Amino acid sequence: MTTPPAPPPSEPLPHRWSTAPFEPYAVEKMSPEQERVYLAPQWKLMWWKFRKHKLAVISGIVILLMYLSVAICEFLAPYHYTTRNTDFIRAPRQELHLFHEGSFVGPFVYPYTQRLNMENLKREYDIDSSKPQKLRFFCRADSYEFWGLVPGNLHLVCPPEGGTLYLLGTDRLGRDMLSRIFYGGRISLTIGLLGVSVSFVLGIIIGGIAGYYGGKVDLIVQRVIEIVQSLPHIPLWLALGAIMPPSWSPLLVYFGITVILGLMDWTGLARAVRSKLLALREEDYVVAAQLMGAKPARIIGLHLVPGFMSHLIAAATITIPKTILGETALSFLGLGLRPPITSWGVMLNEAQNINVVVLYPWLLYPCIPVIVIILAFNFLGDGLRDAADPYR
Amino acid sequence: MLLKYIFKRILVMIPTLFVTSVLIFSVINLPEGDYFETMVAEMQAQGEKADMSRVEFLKKEYGFDKPPAERYFWWVTGLLRGDMGYSFEYQLPVRDIVGDRLLLTMVVSFFTIIFTWIVAFPIGIYSATHQYSWGDYGLTFIGLLGLAVPHFLLALIFLYFANVWFGTSIGGLVDPQYLNQPMSWAKFKSVLEHLWIPVIIIGAGGTAGMIRKLRANLLDELQKQYYVTARAKGLPPGKALRKYPLRMALNFFISDIGDILPSIVSGAEIVAIVLSLQTTGPLLIRALQSQDMYLAGSFLMFLSFLTVIGVLISDIALAILDPRIRLQGTATK
Numbered sequence: 001m002t003t004p005p006a007p008p009p010s011e012p013l014p015h016r017w018s019t020a021p022f023e024p025y026a027v028e029k030m031s032p033e034q035e036r037v038y039l040a041p042q043w044k045l046m047w048w049k050f051r052k053h054k055l056a057v058i059s060g061i062v063i064l065l066m067y068l069s070v071a072i073c074e075f076l077a078p079y080h081y082t083t084r085n086t087d088f089i090r091a092p093r094q095e096l097h098l099f100h101e102g103s104f105v106g107p108f109v110y111p112y113t114q115r116l117n118m119e120n121l122k123r124e125y126d127i128d129s130s131k132p133q134k135l136r137f138f139c140r141a142d143s144y145e146f147w148g149l150v151p152g153n154l155h156l157v158c159p160p161e162g163g164t165l166y167l168l169g170t171d172r173l174g175r176d177m178l179s180r181i182f183y184g185g186r187i188s189l190t191i192g193l194l195g196v197s198v199s200f201v202l203g204i205i206i207g208g209i210a211g212y213y214g215g216k217v218d219l220i221v222q223r224v225i226e227i228v229q230s231l232p233h234i235p236l237w238l239a240l241g242a243i244m245p246p247s248w249s250p251l252l253v254y255f256g257i258t259v260i261l262g263l264m265d266w267t268g269l270a271r272a273v274r275s276k277l278l279a280l281r282e283e284d285y286v287v288a289a290q291l292m293g294a295k296p297a298r299i300i301g302l303h304l305v306p307g308f309m310s311h312l313i314a315a316a317t318i319t320i321p322k323t324i325l326g327e328t329a330l331s332f333l334g335l336g337l338r339p340p341i342t343s344w345g346v347m348l349n350e351a352q353n354i355n356v357v358v359l360y361p362w363l364l365y366p367c368i369p370v371i372v373i374i375l376a377f378n379f380l381g382d383g384l385r386d387a388a389d390p391y392r
Numbered sequence: 393m394l395l396k397y398i399f400k401r402i403l404v405m406i407p408t409l410f411v412t413s414v415l416i417f418s419v420i421n422l423p424e425g426d427y428f429e430t431m432v433a434e435m436q437a438q439g440e441k442a443d444m445s446r447v448e449f450l451k452k453e454y455g456f457d458k459p460p461a462e463r464y465f466w467w468v469t470g471l472l473r474g475d476m477g478y479s480f481e482y483q484l485p486v487r488d489i490v491g492d493r494l495l496l497t498m499v500v501s502f503f504t505i506i507f508t509w510i511v512a513f514p515i516g517i518y519s520a521t522h523q524y525s526w527g528d529y530g531l532t533f534i535g536l537l538g539l540a541v542p543h544f545l546l547a548l549i550f551l552y553f554a555n556v557w558f559g560t561s562i563g564g565l566v567d568p569q570y571l572n573q574p575m576s577w578a579k580f581k582s583v584l585e586h587l588w589i590p591v592i593i594i595g596a597g598g599t600a601g602m603i604r605k606l607r608a609n610l611l612d613e614l615q616k617q618y619y620v621t622a623r624a625k626g627l628p629p630g631k632a633l634r635k636y637p638l639r640m641a642l643n644f645f646i647s648d649i650g651d652i653l654p655s656i657v658s659g660a661e662i663v664a665i666v667l668s669l670q671t672t673g674p675l676l677i678r679a680l681q682s683q684d685m686y687l688a689g690s691f692l693m694f695l696s697f698l699t700v701i702g703v704l705i706s707d708i709a710l711a712i713l714d715p716r717i718r719l720q721g722t723a724t725k
Contacts, residue, residue: 055529223404227412230699234661235692236419238680243422321540328542329662333677348542352666357552367545374540 013293046310049387056383059376066373070185076156077179078165080142081342085164085174087114090360091125093169093177100132108132111163122359133160169362171350180342181366187343188324189373191258195323196316198262203269204312208300210270211277218274225267233264234329241335250341257336261323272315276308310388317381321374328370344370398708405700412696413471417464420680420689427480427683450480467686471693477686481679486690490672497671500590505652507595508602509645515599516606521633523611535603538596546593547666554589590667594660605644613637646709653702 007013030038040048050056069076094109111133112125141158145151159165168177210221240260244253280286281304289299305312330336331345332352339346344366350356351363428447470477476486515535519528613619614637622632661673668674672691679688 223408223411226700226703227408227415227696230408230412230696230703231415232692232695235676235680235688238677239419239422239688242680242683325542329544332542332544333662333665335681348544351548352544354548354551354555357548364545364548367542370542371537371540375536378536378539 012295013291015293015295015298017292042310046384046387050383053383053386055379056386059379059383062372062376063380066185066369066376067189070182070189073182073186074144074146074152075154077176077182078141078155078157078159078167079176079179080144081175081180081183082340083142083175083179085170087174088125088164088166088170089123089174090172090363091123091164091166091170091174092360093362094164094166096167097132105132106134108134109160109163109165109167133163135160135165168365169360171347171363177347177362177365180347181344181369184342184344184347184366185369187254187337187341188327188345188370191254191261191327191343192320192324192373192377194255194258195261195265195326196320198259199264199266199269199319200312200316202262202266204273204305206266207270207273208277208305211274212281212296212300212304214278214281218278221270221274225270228264228267233326236264237261237326237330238333238335241330250338254337254341257327257330261326261330264326265319265322268319269312269315272311273305273308276311277304280304280307310384314381314384314388317377317384321377324370324374324377394708394711397711401704401707405704408700409697412700413468413693414464416689416692416696417460417467420683420685420692421460427685430683431480467689471690476690476694479679479684479687481682481684481687486687489675489687490691490694493670493672493675496669497673500587500594500669500671503587503591504595504598507591508598511595512599512602512606516603517610517633517638519603519607520610520614521629532603532607535600537600539600541596543593543597543660543663544666546596547589547663550589550593551667558585590660590663590669593663593667602648606641609641609644610637613640643710643713646713647706653698653705 074080091112091114094112097108097110098104098106100108109132110127110129111131112127115124115126116122117124136158137156139155139158140153141155143151143153157165166176166178168181170176171180206221206224210218237260240263241257244256248256277300286299286303289303294303327336327343328345328348331343332348334349337343337346347366348364348370351360356363428451432444432447467477476490478484479486479489482489512535515531519531522528616637619632619637622636623629627635661677663669664671664673665677676688676691678684679691
């Protein structure tokens with residue numbers, strides 16, 4: 001093998017490596033058990049550790065199920081989220097029954113009728129428990145466009161013929177709460193993921209630059225992070241939310257909000273990347289890559305970041321619930337998403353005062369999925385972090 | 393050595409504050425239109441005739457005909473002289489508006505912080521020393537629940553049950569009959585009756601975070617060799633814990649000062665809106681919505697200033713307490 005001539009001192013060496021085959025097994029022999037542990041890739045080691053964390057595994061399954069259900073929410077929801085029934089405004093929830101007068105009938109609901117109380121002008125609902133109405137499954141009802149593309153009208157469960165199915169009650173326009181929670185989840189859950197991807201990209205790039213170069217660049221980035229962190233979050237969200245012109249389409253607003261939420265949360269990730277890089281950039285393999293002439297972007301992207309990707313994913317998992325809560329808070333104040341887009345925050349916007357808690361407590365149901373998903377993400381993040389930590 | 397370090401840290405504050413002020417000013421000026429345009433539009437929507445010559449006069453008076461850079465200059469030099477500007481909406485100097493509410497906000501926040509510490513401290517220590525026990529799981533779960541439940545929901549539910557069970561009047565920090573009355577023993581008692589609701593709700597999220605941090609820090613310290621040595625020499629667990637790892641784990645309490653100072657002043661905005669507290673949080677949000685730019689800008693700037701001061705104080709305190717930081721001469725970040 002001939003060595004190419006060395007370039008002049010100021011220029012980097014050409015990037016080259018040996019393609020000659022190298023067989024590590026020929027050098028060291030291991031028993032099968034040793035081989036299983038020592039040759040396991042990092043993700044496999046993590047998986048073994050993660051599996052032991054029961055709560056995290058369950059949380060992971062819950063999260064998967066929730067994302068799966070919002071992916072096919074058109075099919076799962078009994079109604080379309082805009083379907084209004086003016087006969088049933090703010091109707092309480094209908095209970096699901098299995099037995100009618102002691103005999104098994106299968107899942108059914110009792111119909112109710114509306115009556116206006118003339119004294120306090122409150123709508124009251126009487127349950128007629130003599131006529132059970134059986135639910136229909138895999139049936140045709142409200143038509144929808146699956147993912148806004150494919151038209152269809154197949155539902156997992158539909159209201160009985162001529163009856164209603166409001167398992168979680170209806171809102172002030174007579175729309176089914178359960179269906180709206182399904183559709184709202186699609187927005188709320190994806191906003192968490194998209195927002196975190198924005199902060200993830202920002203965090204890796206900015207933190208990577210600061211950590212790799214160190215010195216003056218690091219000092220400036222540190223100050224920028226300090227500044228962004230010193231700004232109070234909610235007022236800044238408000239100010240940024242106000243930038244979006246009211247003429248924007250709901251979809252654009254959705255993306256705008258996502259970017260805004262992501263813009264505030266990258267600092268934690270950038271710090272994590274930076275401190276890891278500061279420690280890792282002195283490692284031998286980085287020096288080796290530098291001597292072989294690899295460019296900084298290649299060293300950061302190919303050699304350094306994969307080394308602590310697991311940490312980053314764990315850190316990101318913990319920021320997702322923050323983003324989801326942020327959306328809820330913004331929409332609750334009426335500054336985030338706007339109807340007709342439906343998210344859990346938009347739905348909770350209706351439950352803003354004490355009257356709702358007293359008179360229509362079912363309007364607070366969107367809180368339950370919010371709480372569940374946030375708890376699940378926190379547990380999953382804890383589990384991932386423990387699994388990614390080689391010292392535990 | 394220490395003096396030099398403090399001096400250096402103060403020098404670094406100046407560019408930080410400068411960039412912050414530019415950021416705040418541009419963020420506030422980014423939305424289209426200004427307060428006067430919103431005002432004219434609102435008046436026209438209500439069928440009133442807007443006095444355009446007066447609007448023109450006001451705009452000129454406050455320099456809205458000048459380029460943003462010039463307005464920024466006047467705003468910042470005003471801040472440096474301690475003049476926080478004038479609120480268009482309240483027609484009062486910003487300092488007078490904020491000043492009224494600041495005391496109340498600080499009372500609420502002060503009790504919240506005390507509450508957070510009192511609850512988080514024992515729970516964090518218990519969780520760390522009894523890792524993976526049922527008590528640890530249970531307490532961590534309760535703490536997480538405080539983090540996961542949206543604050544406004546907690547606020548609504550607490551309001552309702554406080555009213556049903558204890559007959560506490562809904563909203564505000566004092567019973568309506570004591571409004572606009574001078575401070576008296578009865579009024580003070582009424583304030584105390586109302587205070588615990590916001591304190592618990594605002595404290596819930598912070599408590600969860602603090603339990604987690606304390607638990608993680610303490611767990612790290614408990615694995616270290618000095619603690620193992622102390623135990624091996626026969627020091628009882630309680631004493632060994634108090635004497636060494638706990639002190640180390642406390643460092644983060646100090647570094648938290650940076651976050652605590654601004655939160656004392658801003659209070660929790662959303663909870664305050666739901667509970668209709670007369671604190672500064674709702675004021676700030678209202679100002680941002682109506683583009684009352686001097687009120688919003690100066691107040692945001694005030695908050696950032698407090699953060700920077702808080703970080704400075706915690707850095708100095710850490711440098712005094714922790715010899716490792718002092719000797720390296722750099723901040724822990």
